[in-house]
Amino acid sequence: MVRKSKKQRNAEQRIRQQKNRDMARECKRPTRDDIARTLLWQMIVTAEGRANREAFLAKLRDEVVVQLVRQGFDRKESKAVFEAIASKYRADQPPFRIKRHLHNTVPANTVNQ
Structure with missing residues (x-):
């Protein structure tokens, strides 16, 4: 099995983190x-x-x-x-500022x- 490049791992990490942020916002999680x-x-x-x-x-x-x-x-x-x-x-x-989202x-x- 070939190891993914750092660039590819970082891209996948960005996608996972964005999903986590979106889910937190949707759930209104502080x-x-x-x-x-x-x-x-x-x-x-x-x-x-x-x-x-x-x-x-x-x-x-x-x-x-x-x-x-x-x-x-x-x-x-x-x-x-x-x-x-x-x-x-x-x-x-x-x-605190109002959280419009x-x-x-x-x-x-x-x-x-």
């Missing part, structure tokens, strides 16, 4: 990044109601920054980006069911 963005927003917004909000956010920021530095990102830049995100996130204004979705202000 990506890992969608969940990560939502989780970070939820954690920052949850801190709003705490008496120790600043301490909570500082601890969260420090833990996130440590992981980013381990990946090779700059500590100072990572802190700055986190602080910018935290200052923009508010409970009454979710920062997810037509017939539940509005963002709908209570969990």
Whole structure:
């Protein structure tokens, strides 16, 4: 059996990946990044109601920054980006763009069911 060329394997991989993306879109399946963005927003917004909000956010920021530095990102830049995100996130204004490809979705202000 002859091994397929790299070009042919890559072409087949592109087709498989496109099928996976199409299926995920059809099933309205969130990506890992969608969940990560939502989780970070939820954690920052949850801190709003705490008496120790600043301490909570500082601890969260420090833990996130440590992981980013381990990946090779700059500590100072990572802190700055986190602080910018935290200052923009508010409970009454979710920062997410509407996913137009997810037509017939539940509005963002709908209570969990």
